[in-house]
Amino acid sequence: MGNAVRMVAITKSFPGTIANDRVDFDVEEGEVHSLLGENGAGKTVLMSILYGMYKPDEGQIFIKGREVKIDSPAKAIDLGIGMVHQHFMLVPSLTVAENIVLGREPVKNKYLLDAFKAADETRDLSKKYGLEVDPTAVTNTLPVGVQQRVEILKALFRGAEILILDEPTSVLTPQEVGELFKAVAALKQQGKSVIFISHKLKEVREISDRITVLRRGRIVGTVNNKTTSMEELAKMMMGHEMPSIIMKDHAKQGETVLRAEGLTAFNDRKILSLKSINFEVHQSEILGIAGVEGNGQSQLIEVLMGLRKLEKGTILLNGKPITNASVHERLEKGFSIIPEDRQKTGLILDFSVSENLILGQQDKPPFAEKLFRLNLEKEGEIAEELIQEYSIQTPNKETLVRHLSGGTQQKVVVAREFSKQPKFIIASQPTRGLDIGATEYVRRRLVEMRDRGCAVMLISADLDEIIALSDRIAVIYEGKIVATRERDRTNEIEIGLLMTGATND
C-alpha cells in the first residue's frame, strides 16, 4: 500500500509562535492514523494546512506521490481530502440531503434542485458506509452525533479518500462515540484513509493503526499502535510521566450555601426547559450535575447567575433569597463562574491577560479609585502575582488573551474566578477541550477550592469527570433533576442510564 498523504518539513508560524516546526507526517491508504498531542501542539494547524485553510511557510505536500500546492479547501476537496471540523459547518435550516449535496446539487431543468435525487443519493451513500441518517430530517433538529455523521457523509459525497476528523469525540456521548468508531472502521474497510485528531489516549488506542505524537509544534515520533503502550504515549505527549489525579477524601460537608427551590424557566425558543428544579449545595462540597448536553444545564446556569428570568422558584444564598438580585449583586455576594464557553462568555479575547484578570472587579478597590480612576499599577501587580500563582504560560501580562492556547485561556479564567474568594462556584464544562496537563490542573484547583470551604457546582458532560470530582451527583434529564446520589453509592453505569432517561427514580 502506498502513501495517501505525505507532508514533508512543514513549517508554519504565527506572530509570536511556531505552530508547526519542520513537521513530517504521512498516512497510508486504508489506514487510521491518529495525531495525538496536547492543546496547542499544532495538530489542527497541520491539518488545516493539508485542507488548504492555511498556507505553510515552508514544506511540501504529496498526495499519492505527486507534489501538490493546496491553496484552498476547494483544491483539497478536488484532491480527495475531506475535513470534519470541531464546529460543524452545516446549514441548520436545510435538510440532511440538502446539506450533503450543497455545492454539487443534482438539478432538473437546469436550475431546480432535484430533491428526490438528492435524497436518493444520500440514502445510497449512507447505506454504502453504514452511516445511518434520515435524508429528509431538518439538520438543526438532529442530535450532535447525527450531525457529525452528516458532515462525514458530506465529505464522502465530494469524493473524499482522505478524511480528517478534528477532535470528533469531544461533542459526543459515550454511545455516539461507539457508533463513530464503528463508522471509522467501515471507512477503513472501504480503503479510505482517516486522520483522527485527538488528545484522548483511550480513544486513540482504540481505533488507530499508527499514532503520531506532536508536542509544541514538533513531531515527537510515530508509533505503531500494536507495539506501543498508554504509558509510552502519555510520556511522548506530555514530555514527562502522566500525572495521576489526586482525589482527596470527602471534605467535611458543612451548612447549605446555595438552595434552589422549584426553579422553572423557559429557553430562548420559549420552551419550558427547567421544570421545578430543587437542589442544595453545601459548604465544602462539590455537587456534580450530570447530564447529556441540552437538558437544561445552560438555562440552569443562567438562572443561577441572574442572566435569565425565572418563571417560578426561589434561590437562597446562606438562607437569604437572592432570586431578584442582579448579576453584579450576586458576584458581590460571592458567586463565581467558570463559564462553559470561555471564549464567548468568559474572556474578552482582545483584552490583555491583566485586563482579563480584573474583569468583574474593575469597579472595586483596589482597582477602582476616586473619580473612576483605574489603578493600572495595581492591576499589573496583581496580574503578575496571579500569573505566578496559577502558572499561566503567557509571554507577558500585556499579551492579548486571543493569542494564548485554550488551556492557558482557561487558566486565566480560573485564576480570576478563584482568586476573589468566592463562596459559591459554578464550574461549567471546566476542562472542555483542555489537554491532560491543564485538565488535571483545573480539577486539582476545583478540589482545592472545595477543601477551603467553597460550595462548588460542577456541570459536565464528561461522566468520568463528574464521578472523579463530585461528592454528590445530581442527574439532570429533560429539565428535571431525576436523581441525586452520593458518589460512593453509585457508579458510572447507573448515572449513565439516568442521564439517558433509561431509568427513573
Added chain:
Amino acid sequence: MTEDQTMSRKGKQLVEKIWSWLTGSLRNSIPQIVAIIAAFLIGAIVLLATGFSPLEAYGAMLIGAIGDIYGIGQTLTQATPILFTALAFLLSFKCGLFNLGAEGQLLIGGFFAAVVGISLTGLPVFVHLPLALLAGIFGGAIMGFIPAVLKAKLGAHEVITTMMSSYVALYVTSYFVNYPLKAPGWVSQTIPIAPSAELPRLLPVTQLSAAFILSIAAALATVYLLDRTTIGYEIKAIGLNPLAARNAGINTNKGLILAMVISGAIAGIGGAGEILGVHRRFIDGFSPGYGWDGLAVALIGGLNPLGSIVAAILFGAIRSGGITMNVSTGVPLDIINILQALVVLFVAAPKLFGYIRKKGGFKWLTSQT
C-alpha cells in the same frame, strides 16, 4: 556615576522611548499614508481630465493650508469641529455602537450654547463662558441619550435613530433661527452672543479660537477615559464582548447609554466651540457636514484619539487649502469632497495595502530596524 551621567542616560532613554513610539505609530499608519497618497494621485487624474493642472492646484492648496500663519490658522479652525465629532464617533465605536448622529449632536450643542450666550447678559466671562459651554455639552448629551435609551429599552438600532435624529436637529434649529429667534435682516441667523460668552480668538485675523485647544484637550481626555478609568474599561469590555461583560456583572445597558451620552456631549462641545469661538451667533446650517467628516477622520485616525488629531488637521488642511485653490486657480470646491471621499475609500480598503506590500512596495517603511 555622577548625577550628570545618570541624568543624561535617563534623557537618552526617554528620547529612545519617544523615538520608538513615533516610528511605531508611523509604521502603524502606513495604510493611512498610502490611502492619502493614492487619493491625491487619483484626484490628480480627475483634475487633468477636467482641464486643470494638478501641480498648480495642489500647490495652491498646500500654500493655502500651511503657507502662512493665516493658512495655518484656518486649517486648525477647520480641524477643530471635525476632531470633536471624530472623538464622538470613536468613543461610541469602542462600546460597539455606531453613533451616526454627531451632526445633530453638534447642531443642538451649538444651539444650546447660542441660547445661553444670547439670553444671559451681564455675567462675568468666567461664569458666562463655562455656562454656555456646559449648555453645549448638555445639548449634545441629550441627543446622544435619546437613541441610547431607545436601543436599551426597545432595541431600536442606533444607526437608524442617530442618523434620523440628525435631521430632526437640523430642521428644529432651522425653524428657531428662521422664526422665533431670527435676527433682523435677510440671513437666517440669531443675534450675536454676549461678548462674555465668547471663546477668545488665538490668532489675529484668523477665526482660530480657544475651541481648538479644547478639542486637543478632549482628545487627551478621551485617551485618559478609555485607558485609565473604570468607565473606559467597561465601555471597551462591552464593545469587545458584551456577553462576557454581562457575565462579569457589567450592566451593558447602562454602559451603552453612558457611552452615547459622553459621545453626544463631545460632539456638543464641538458645536458650542463653533458658535462661541467662530461664528459668535447661531447661523442656520452652520455645519457643512462636520458630523459626517468626523466619522471619516476617526477611521483615518485608526480609531485612536491621537491619530484622530492628525487626521482632523489633514482634513482641515484640505478644506482650508481648498478655498485658496478655488480662488487662485478656479478649480471647483467639489474636488475637496472628491479627495476626502477617496481617502475614506482607500482607508476602508485595507486589502489593497496588503496587496501592495506583497508586491514588495514600501519595504523602506515596513522593515523593522
